[in-house]
Amino acid sequence: MSRFADSWRSHLLTTLSGSGDGRPSWVNQMEEGTDRGFFGPGSASWAVHGGMATMVAGIRALLMQTLHPGAMAGVHDWSRYHEDPLGRLSGTIQWLVTVTFADTDLAVRESGRVAHFHDRVAGTYLDARERERPYAAGDPELLSWVHVVFTDAFLESHKLWGGPLPGGPDGYVREWAKAGELVGVQTPPRSAAQLHSQLEAFRTSGTLKSDDRVAEAVRFIRNPPLRPSMLPFYRIMFAGAVASIPREYRDLLGLGRSRLPVVWATGAVLGLVRTLLGPSSSSENAARVRIARIEAAERASAPPTSRDGSVEQDAKQLD
Numbered sequence: 001m002s003r004f005a006d007s008w009r010s011h012l013l014t015t016l017s018g019s020g021d022g023r024p025s026w027v028n029q030m031e032e033g034t035d036r037g038f039f040g041p042g043s044a045s046w047a048v049h050g051g052m053a054t055m056v057a058g059i060r061a062l063l064m065q066t067l068h069p070g071a072m073a074g075v076h077d078w079s080r081y082h083e084d085p086l087g088r089l090s091g092t093i094q095w096l097v098t099v100t101f102a103d104t105d106l107a108v109r110e111s112g113r114v115a116h117f118h119d120r121v122a123g124t125y126l127d128a129r130e131r132e133r134p135y136a137a138g139d140p141e142l143l144s145w146v147h148v149v150f151t152d153a154f155l156e157s158h159k160l161w162g163g164p165l166p167g168g169p170d171g172y173v174r175e176w177a178k179a180g181e182l183v184g185v186q187t188p189p190r191s192a193a194q195l196h197s198q199l200e201a202f203r204t205s206g207t208l209k210s211d212d213r214v215a216e217a218v219r220f221i222r223n224p225p226l227r228p229s230m231l232p233f234y235r236i237m238f239a240g241a242v243a244s245i246p247r248e249y250r251d252l253l254g255l256g257r258s259r260l261p262v263v264w265a266t267g268a269v270l271g272l273v274r275t276l277l278g279p280s281s282s283s284e285n286a287a288r289v290r291i292a293r294i295e296a297a298e299r300a301s302a303p304p305t306s307r308d309g310s311v312e313q314d315a316k317q318l319d
Helices: 002-017 025-031 044-049 054-065 069-078 085-101 104-118 140-161 168-182 192-204 212-222 231-244 247-253 262-277 282-301
Strands: 122-126 132-136
Touching: 025 085, 025 282, 044 085, 044 140, 044 168, 054 069, 054 140, 054 212, 054 231, 054 262, 069 122, 069 132, 069 140, 069 212, 085 104, 085 168, 085 282, 104 168, 140 168, 140 192, 140 231, 140 262, 168 192, 212 231, 212 247, 231 262
Parallel strands: none
Antiparallel strands: 122 132
């Protein structure tokens, strides 16, 4: 059983991070830097992105993103998700955890890398009214859509399967607006109410669309090329992700909510994953090393204090 667990853990870490020990080379960079980052310990972003519910949030975000025909065209025309789905996943994870846990300079550089990669993504698509429209990955509408569904997916998944949320939903949405700005989102939501309003505006405006491309992507997300021993657990999380999506979006995706207790079962799977992987991520650990170093340097450079807490002055200054 121990050998099976070790093998399963290694495959899971490779799937999520591209490294069998769960610490890809880019995580080492998070120990470097001169500041605490955009968020830091005790933030809503650390609580959400450091939790196991991110595994389900990623599934939900991918499903929701397919509903915008412009975003779906970009994935269909430019992404290699069929040939290298895990490579695309690890690239997204790298950006997410870097912006969350790295210092501000590295977070900005990583966001610039993503934006540069998107510069070449352009083409045309048929909108929900079957009109041909141009698209580019840097279009404000597409950037807004991806940011909104990402934020919504991670927030709602954490509410179902995560722990306490510092600052509540508003705190997380307000913090993660910074990540949206880093990749070019012009007006990211800054409260849970604004998040819901922007998401619903896409739906009620008739922007979203369900077609053969969406159906193909949904089939792929439902049955990704994972190790057979992992598929039963993944399918539970997939069902949990579907159950977390509001019905009006599930209908567009052609998905129904299972009658089985999949929300509870998903929580059980996430608990198992937490047992296998440990309570904290390598990215969070690297960030804590950096912050501890910075705080130690600050203490070493601070002027000495007297017993009553006041700063001691040099004796010469008192003469």
